[in-house]
Amino acid sequence: MLDITELSRKSGVPASKLRYYEEVGLIRSVGRKGLRRVFEPDVLPRLALIALGQAAGFSLAEIRGMLGQGKEPSIDRDMLAAKADAVDRHIKELSALRDGLRHAATCTAPSHLECPTFQRLMRIALTRQGMRKKVRPTRQ
């Protein structure tokens, strides 16, 4: 059993965030010691999953859906497979971006617009336009 400060220290997640996560139903405390929340140690892997899900561009609501409320993830297998496919598509886009960046860093073509590698990058970028699955950075 961990109080919120211990959990915060072990996980690296600020206490305010832990309270927020509990409030929105992502984690659960199993009781109180005085005022203080007490958590079971299995919230640690759960927090790791949450962080990973965020890194993949899922909203907290989606992550809550994936994790379920019980301890056992108990998740819909088809949905998981679909999510995996979505992540895979995202990876492909990012691979193209990485290659494009690396190329741009070394390419000495007169104009990027004339460079075939750049052209390919553009095509992939434009392909992406339709599918509205974006991602953006979080402050801090």
Place this chain on the structure above:
Amino acid sequence: MLDITELSRKSGVPASKLRYYEEVGLIRSVGRKGLRRVFEPDVLPRLALIALGQAAGFSLAEIRGMLGQGKEPSIDRDMLAAKADAVDRHIKELSALRDGLRHAATCTAPSHLECPTFQRLMRIALTRQGMRKKVRPTRQ
């Protein structure tokens, strides 16, 4: 030369977003026809680059930094290489997540906590904890 409606139609980017992007210095209009902004066609690849950069988890400020203001990207090669490395690390995380998801979709182990694939996923997730490079979905 394109007016804002044509640019919006060709790029799939709503006009309000185009105005916003101009306001924050991501794109430039080259003049007005009456009230209406007029753009050069080379903003089209630029918009594609912006979308791709967002997909990679960069903020608009970072993207503005990468693209520069002129037509020629004129970007710092070292920074580009560093960005490419960052994207590559992100890809590795996502690959782990994808594998974890696929595994979870098919795994019939009694408890995920006992499953070695899940364990591996956890280790990678926890590795990520230190580096504050997150990403989250955009509405619409």
Place this chain on the structure above:
DNA sequence: CTACTACTTCAAGTCAACTTGAAGTCAAGT
């Protein structure tokens, strides 16, 4: 018993990236 500290709640603030709405303006068609 009193202080002190670290927690508690709850409301409000913040941030990026946009969108929406009101009120105005221009050029093109009738």
Place this chain on the structure above:
DNA sequence: ACTTGACTTCAAGTTGACTTGAAGTAGTAG
């Protein structure tokens, strides 16, 4: 000349994911 429609500006609103601040309270040290 007048209407129409699509643009214009500018301020304010929205969303998700938090953080911050004020005011309160519970366990512990002295």
